[in-house]
Amino acid sequence: MSGPNTDYDPVEVTPLKPEEVEAARDAALAAIAAAADLDELKQVRIEHTGDRSPLALANREIGALPPAARKEAGQRIGQARGAVNQALAARQEVLEAEHEQRMLVEETVDVTLPTDRVPTGARHPLTTGSELIADIFVAMGWEVAEGPVIEAEWLNFDALNLGPDHPARTMQDTFWTDPPEDHLVLRTHTSPVQARTMLSRTPPIYVVCPGRVFRTDEYDATHSPVFHQVEGLAVDEGITMAHLKGTLDHFAAQMFGEGISTRFRPSYFPFTEPSAEVDLVCFVCRGAGKLDGATCRTCRGEGWIEWGGCGVVNPRVLTACGVDAERYTGFAFGMGIDRTLMFRHGIEDLRALFEGDVRFTTAFGTEL
Structure with a gap:
């Protein structure tokens, strides 16, 4: 009786190539770092972690590989997506702090200022x-x-x-x-x-x-x-x-x-x-x-x-x-x-x- 066949044909799937995964990761990290406010960061999140993002599409291609090749590809994609998610969380924390600080400055009211204005009342x-x-x-x-x-x-x-x-x-x-x-x-x-x-x-x-x-x-x-x-x-x-x-x-x-x-x-x-x-x-x-x-x-x-x-x-x-x-x-x-x-x-x-x-x-x- 013959043993299991451990040989495989190294099918190449372009989105899973190391250089392609690294390029997608680097593009996502660059976009995250460039996001100037929470609205821009939200758009970056959609583009680089959403269902149609390069890394998400690459993750779907893992199933096209022979069984012996899936582990390495899965680790490569998982590490890239993890790095992107960590960068998003860090940038989110920074932008939220900046937003709150800006609100405190822009909406500050000096309650100690003297005033002689009494708000006019209104009947319902x-x-x-x-x-x-x-x-x-x-x-x-x-x-x-x-x-x-x-x-x-x-x-x-x-x-x-x-x-x-x-x-x-x-x-x-x-x-x-x-x-x-x-x-x-x-x-x-x-x-x-x-x-x-x-x-x-x-x-x-x-x-x-x-x-x-x-x-x-x-x-x-x-x-x-x-x-x-x-x-x-x-x-x-x-x-x-x-x-x-x-x-x-x-x-x-x-x-x-x-x-x-x-x-x-x-x-x-x-x-x-x-x-x-x-x-x-x-x-x-x-x-x-x-x-x-x-x-x-x-x-x-x-x-x-x-x-x-x-x-x-x-x-x-x-x-x-x-x-x-x-x-x-x-x-x-x-x-x-x-x-x-x-x-x-x-x-x-x-x-x-x-x-x-x-x-x-x-x-x-x-x-x-």
């Missing part, structure tokens, strides 16, 4: 925005009504014609408090304030209700589990949709400038009948849909922007709140204060209103 735009809206309606002879944020289930749902099986009652939309038998929720709208007002006073009623509301929405650029609404309620003899339209047109003009009007699109809400979605004439292109020959980015060429909801108060709601539905009618409307401010000031990310960055609020000063 949600606060000033809510007050502006309240002032608009107070000037029209309305009153501002407020209520608790932890509300009775009956006032938040039943009194507003939202039956026991309505999907808004589920955990997908509503924050319920413990224990469940207390039947308390974090209010999902400011409509309970309207219900409380009708229960506590006799028409005529003209109230506007701004405040925080809570729903189980995701927190992103256009949604938040905590946001702000303003709702209005008018209950009197002879109230019609025409009164509602005139009120909202005046509100829109005061918020966005003269010439801004509203339109109604048929919709459905349990607490109003008939109901409508309120659209606002685009205050940027003034309803044209185009601006400087291009499609208006604010309204996406529609000429209108969705603003809120409204309608004539459902007689069931009036009756539930102790108002004579045979004698009185009313209208109600609601829209987001946060959304209104985003429209008015070009705020692109809703989260900017809630993250407490003083640089954001300072831009608004003390008044809108």
